[in-house]
Amino acid sequence: MAILQELETLQWKFPGMIYHGRSVEIKATTGGTFLQSFGSIIDNIAKVSSPFYHHELLFPLGFNGTVANAVTDVFGITNASSFLVIDLQRDGLEAQVVQEDPPKESNSYTFIGAVHPSWIIPTLKAASQNPYHIYHWNCHSFAVHFFTEMKRACIPNGVSRCPPEDINAAFPVIISPWWCWYGQVLGVMTFAVGSAWLMVWVMGKFRHRGAKHASGLATESIRA
Numbered sequence: 027m028a029i030l031q032e033l034e035t036l037q038w039k040f041p042g043m044i045y046h047g048r049s050v051e052i053k054a055t056t057g058g059t060f061l062q063s064f065g066s067i068i069d070n071i072a073k074v075s076s077p078f079y080h081h082e083l084l085f086p087l088g089f090n091g092t093v094a095n096a097v098t099d100v101f102g103i104t105n106a107s108s109f110l111v112i113d114l115q116r117d118g119l120e121a122q123v124v125q126e127d128p129p130k131e132s133n134s135y136t137f138i139g140a141v142h143p144s145w146i147i148p149t150l151k152a153a154s155q156n157p158y159h160i161y162h163w164n165c166h167s168f169a170v171h172f173f174t175e176m177k178r179a180c181i182p183n184g185v186s187r188c189p190p191e192d193i194n195a196a197f198p199v200i201i202s203p204w205w206c207w208y209g210q211v212l213g214v215m216t217f218a219v220g221s222a223w224l225m226v227w228v229m230g231k232f233r234h235r236g237a238k239h240a241s242g243l244a245t246e247s248i249r250a
Contacts, residue, residue: 027150029100030143038096040141041089043189044109045173046134047079047201079133079201081169082113085141087123112150114168116158119150135197139187145179170203 087097088106098104101123108125128136149172156163173193180188190196194203 027147030147030150032100033096034143034147036096036100038094038143040085040087040110040143042086042136042138043141043173043176044084044086044129044134044136045169045193045197045201046082046084046129048082048129048133049079079166080113081166081201082111083169083172084109084111084129085146112146112172114153114158114163114165118158119154119168132198133200135193135201137189139180139189140185141176142179142183145176149175149179166203 087093087101087103087108087110091106093104093106093108101108103123103125105125107127108123110121111124112119112121114120128134153168153171158164170193173189177189177191197203
């Protein structure tokens with residue numbers, strides 16, 4: 027918050043923002059857990075399933091290959107390909123500066139236009155009051171809410187270019203809210219069915235072992 031306030035004081039504006047759906051490395055995440063054996067399968071599903079994307083907002087710190095003095099003073103960076111990344115993690119909101127190439131257009135949407143730091147501060151303050159929930163308040167719901175709030179903050183300020191009204195129409199399908207909503211419902215149903223199947227399979231294994239053990243005891247009893 028303090029950094030954003032400092033940028034606002036210096037009258038510096040972000041030259042845009044990027045809504046990004048980043049693929050989650052499920053295989054690496056599940057390593058060392060009981061889901062490890064399913065890691066490769068889930069990874070393949072995650073490549074085409076947006077519920078397994080991590081949704082985040084990227085704010086460019088450079089413009090046309092240059093970095094403003096205000097950015098250098100506040101962040102201490104000179105690399106024009108740098109971004110302030112804001113996202114929602116399980117532990118809460120997180121903001122960090124990264125130096126990387128812009129994301130691919132297939133899983134991101136880029137808005138080019140002034141974004142005032144003062145628009146971001148109240149949205150972050152309000153969002154920080156909501157605890158993370160895997161279904162109701164996750165990285166996707168936060169990112170969509172954040173992008174929408176930037177649009178609402180832009181309009182009354184008389185800025186000539188604001189984020190789009192209909193983000194479902196503007197975003198690539200794979201990260202659009204309507205697609206993600208249906209995908210999340212499907213993901214929950216798949217998880218529920220998969221968990222039930224796994225429970226039945228485990229119970230079947232225990233029953234089979236129990237029956238085999240009982241059969242062995244009966245045979246020993248007959249022999250005696």
